[in-house]
Amino acid sequence: MSFIVFSYVWKPCHNSSQTSDFSCFTQVVIFKKYGVSGRAVVVGVANRTASGFKHHNSIFGVHAFIFGGGSGGSVLASRLSEDPDVRVLLLEAGSNEVEEPLAEIPALTSFLQRSDFDWKTKSEPGDGFCLAMSKKRCSWPRGKVLGGSSTLGNMIYTRGNKKDFDKWAQMGNTGWDFESVLPYFLKSEDNRNRFKAADKKFHSQDGYLTVSDPAFKSPLTLSFMASAAEMGYQIRDVNAENQTGFMLIQSTIRDGRRLSIAKAFLGPASGKENLQLSLNSLVTKLRFNSKKTKVIGVSYVKNGTTLSARAKGEIIISAGAVGTPGILLRSGIGPADHLEAMKIPVVRDAPVGKNLQDHIGICAMTFLAPNARGSSSNSNETDLRAEIFKFLNHGKGSMTSSGIEAIAFVNSKFADASEDFPDLQFQFIPGGVHVWKKWFTPLRSKRQWAVCSTLLRPESRGEIRLKSRNSKADLIILPNYFNSSKDLEILVDSFRIMFNLSQTAAFASVGSSPYEMPFPGCEELALFSDDYFRCFLRHAAQSMHDPVGTAKMGPKNDSTAVVDSKLR
Known part of the structure; x- marks a missing residue:
């Protein structure tokens, strides 16, 4: 017989350090595992892997x-x-x-990152990025577990833009255009939203990978969607004909629990x-x-x-x-x-490790919402206990959410809006990220919301090298964020879009206003000016954990390629 006991601990966020992804939980559920012969129990789910x-x-x-x-x-x-x-x-x-009961709880994504399931990789320090991180090194969480990073990530289900795939084919990679790869997306997908699943061209219910709507939505998320409509954005299925627009999140969650690729x-x-x-x-x-x-x-x-x-x-x-x-x-x-x-x-002799690309983004821009209902970065202990029991007994409640409840694909001023090829992705958080203690402490117990802004097509290129021949040694990761000034300027423009959203009637109804404490290191600059945002980004922008390109696919005449279109 085995059983699980849970308790609460207060976990302060470390000063001048980065937590992987979006949140540093000030109240963390710690599950203590007990049982005959030391076997852990996976919290109430039948999805086993090994x-x-x-x-x-x-x-x-x-x-x-x-x-x-x-x-x-x-x-x-x-x-x-x-x-x-x-x-x-x-x-x-x-x-x-299955050795970690917390792995199935969507709300505890940050707990898994930097756990034993994570390689705990960090980038090398640079002069113009990750300046507020510990030793100026960005965290690069990677799954050291069956299922890989799908066991650590935020479970968001989005496909790449059609033009991304078509560009691969145009570069000489036959069979990688969108129309050719779409059937494989459909073969894998098990979409539990019957309205989306009715669109047979873009969705399926026959695959192994369950895709579902959130079992929990904060009222602030509805304000976010209303603000988008108010500004003239389309509310649409971003995994269908067009990508530009806003959508309530769909996630790889089954019955309220994380569904890794391994499961x-x-x-x-x-x-x-x-x-x-x-x-x-x-x-x-x-x-x-x-x-x-x-x-x-x-x-x-x-x-x-x-x-x-x-x-x-x-x-x-x-x-x-x-x-x-x-x-x-x-x-x-x-x-x-x-x-x-x-x-x-x-x-x-091959360019292995070259051509490193990564989505860089920022989640720290926070807005106060004092009149919002049911949205606070710090729930009290009674509320948390109720949410835990709701999850354990019914697979429902706020514990079924990764903290990201809506997404959007939008165009900066640098993108051609007529092409349906947006250069920014937004992820809406009906709470705060609370990453830097010094900056976020005044926000405790205040109702708030935040948007993660992600650069979709960075021009900057990095590299991965060996530190030593020892297979256990860390690799040298040189992301070279913001080597291209355009990458920085696109993200600067993303703040303009965020502020426009925050000033709509939808957000005015909850008393929304930007958090006005200057970020440490940027105090001398005019608050919310472009120069301030450039400084803010160089200090607080982080990896969004999507590195690619280090074994590039390409035809034989491509000197930058490592493998061909058959991945050989």
Whole structure:
């Protein structure tokens, strides 16, 4: 018999430091796990991932090795195992999310980031970004767990813009235009909104990945949507024909609980004899034939022991935009000058780790809303207890929300509004982010709202390098945020749009006004001027946790590409 006890702790936000994502909970639910033989209980859900897997005990006869059981690797393992004649082995460096009861509670996203499920990666310090962060290093949370970053993220379901995919195809990547990839989105989707699901061109109910409307909405979120309509924005399904507009969030949440990619795709596959799983297995490097022309196996560390495995068929690296270049570089595939400096024999000179792109954004711009109902950054203990029981017993209430309840795709003054190719994304939070103690302390117990503004198409490019040949050593992450001044100016313009929204009748009814305490480091600048916002962004903007591009896809004549359109 096992059971869970919960208690409250007061968790102050650290001064001059960044919490991953949007919030530092001032009241955090701590679940204490008890039970015979020390087994933890996952809070009231039947969605299991690995309990039924045949765990890895032999590598002989495996047709497909997959390195990384995150959002990509979990789907690949599930799909490849649909052929009973194909034996699949999935190696994952982390553990299973069922070991942490909090993983299923959407409201506790920030608790999972910087937990044992997180690689706890940080960027290198720079002169013009992350200046308010501890040691000027931005947090880059990445999932070290089955399901990868889908176990740590905010569960928002949005697709890329059609023009993004079409541009890939125009660059020589056949089969990656929007019309070609849309059927795969539909194959995966299980949309629980019957009105959206009725649009068969853009939605489906036949897939593994449940997409649902929020079980909880703050009254302030309705004010946000009303302000958008008042300003002439379209309220629409941003995952359908057009993207520009506002929408109440749809999330990968099933019955009020987080649905990671591992639960969605590996759960149904967990009883298959031809799918094996090896957790806590860190891939260190690839092994080649004597001529260094073909990958024939892999070295990995499991429970402190270095092991080798020989491949019979495909070897698939799906370790993400940070982990994948780490494996390739340590294997001798990467920029020759960097590999030689690290004393790693060069197998292939390729731009691995280059072309790093990341969404940068800011969530700290806060507006007071003293007349709002049911929205406060600090609920009292009685309210919190009631919300916990509502979640445990019924899967409802504020604990079913990640804190983001609406999204929007909007155009800055730099975008062509006629193209339906917005350059900004907004995420609405009916509360405060409370990241920097010194700045946010006066806001405690005040009703408030905030918007996360994200730059969608950054021009700045960064790089990932090795710090050492040691597979356990951190990688050097150089994001180079704001190297392009246009990136900074687009985000400066996003504040104009936020302020226009805040001045509508919809927000006037809740007494909305901007929080006017100058951000530390920007006190000498005129409050809310463009120069102030530039300073604010250089101090408080953060990674929005969407790095891409470090193993770029492209045709053979593209010198910046690492793989072709078949991902080889």
